[in-house]
Amino acid sequence: MSKIAEVFKNHKAFIPFIAANDPDFQGTVNNVVALAKGGADLVEIGIPFSDPVADGPVIQAADIRALKADPDLPMDTIFDMVAEIRKQTAIPLAFLTYLNIVFQYGYEAFTKRCTELGIDGLVIPDMPYEERGELAPIAAKHDVDLIPLVTPVSGDRIEKIAKAATGFIYVVSSLGVTGERSEFANDLSDLVARIRKVTDVPTAIGFGIHTAEQAAEMAQIADGAIVGSACVNIVAEYGEQAPTKLQDYTKQMKAAVVGNPVR
């Protein structure tokens, strides 16, 4: 079982997200460590991209801040951040980024570096099932999970995506881009049930979750809840105080999620 899949073994998982280099190198390190201290089960680190088409305004703004602070933002700087994080926590980590970033570094070199630093999975929103073939064998060789997305409009694609998945399956709560919302697609239970018919790979729901109530609801349906924009908002609002706030927020969200019985 992959390190990421193990996260879901004994309880429902809470998975926060923050963007690398927002606001800067040390801030990223401190924020990820705070999320780990707060009890996060896995942290998604977003690698900023100039044109994040799957992301809503909040994460777009974080990417812009991160790239304004360092317009070149070399991938090696981000790997260095992870190395710093690794000195303080062993929490499972995944990267969320767009395929061009991985492509430019080289699929082989990128996934190799991921393994060395304990990055166990990659979420790449612009790499659908049909295009995973160029990266999948290389990622598998280095034990890096390619975490696919399944959406309320995936329909007949669900089974083939789920069968190929390792780590976990990112279930998109509703149509559109990332960002806080008050309503989710109403057939998420059916979606998760369809996935579970063909695979034991765990599921986590993301896009729009920001309150503890929502997280609890989603953790009833799936094996975990992913929260992005709400964490990014805390980083944007609280600056140097963000680690404390993130830790508190994570505690609260984790409590809401973990209370749900495991399937």
Place this chain on the structure above:
Amino acid sequence: MTELNLKLSKNTTGRYGEYGGQYIPETLMNELDRMTKAYEHYKNDPEFKTELHDLLVDYANRPSLLYYAERMTKDLGGAQIYLKREDLNHTGAHKINNVIGQALLAKHMGKTRLIAETGAGQHGVATATIAAYFGMECEVFMGKKDTDRQRLNVYRMELLGAKVHPVTSGSMVLKDAINAALQDWTKRVDDTFYLMGSATGPHPYPLMVRDFQSVISQESKQQLQEKTGKLPDMVVACVGGGSNAIGSFANYINEPSVQLVGAEAAGKGVETELTAATVERGSDGIFHGMKSMFLQNKTGQIKPVYSISAGLDYPGVGPEHAYLAKTGRAKYVGITDDEAVDAFEYIAKTEGIVAAIESCHAVAYVQKIAPKMRKDQIIVCTLSGRGDKDVASIAKYRGVDIDE
């Protein structure tokens, strides 16, 4: 009259060598799949083809002229110059060819709402036009910088009943408009057809756009045959994303004697940072749904681009252009703002044609190359659009103060 029964290409994989593909969020994959299947079906459907033909002839004013530019030819003193007059189409640019095809497909797929991105506004105007014609809802995404420099086209779209959204994210130009249109589409796929304007994006767009624009070279080949009994020696067209160029090249790609040249926007110069010369300055990458060539930094961040022409400042090219460049079948050359503006004035004064600043990038290359060619050689240069929209900004470029 020129036969307009479009020969549509047989490529069904969406790959041009290593380029192309469908690098797009999962939310859109089923919709793209439906679109691909619908297109594969309708492109062989006689009724669809008749409708397409009738709209191109009766509504868009096709075939467009292949005009012998006698004064330019004489003045430049080399190759015979023929201009393919896409500027004479309804709505004033080649964009209508593709828009009619895609909107017709949308209608057959039961869609009621069209969305589009636009740079200079030509594609937005063409989309708004066809939406009005078909009675469909229309929303156009346009970078804020472009809504500012092309105010007339914004008003034109609104006049045609479209809603124009100025896009304020990123560098506020064409690429950002595409991001916004894609994002809008992920929110509402059921009734909405994203009508992409260039030969870019995920499959099937590059293929569809190429097919619908290939009417340009299908006509020009036949027209030149009728006039001279020959093939051209060279075909020149401007390249942003590359829709008019791929349409201008399509029917000549398998004619090895015909040189294909794409004129890219070099802005302040190919070697400067203020450029949009993707093939010369860019590298392989993955963006906007396709593997192709892009202007980007080492990490893979897409660079802001610059050109005087709103229709050419896109940081990538369509995947088939990347393939033609890589294999050497077509050549891509950078034309600076200065050269394009000179060409804008040149063709106005010698031929009495006010051509779009985008098209004048191709004209500028013709000015350079024609004198070096023999008098029995032939260049076909595509004038992709008319230049009325550019008059105010060219005046400004020349420091002339005019009341708009």
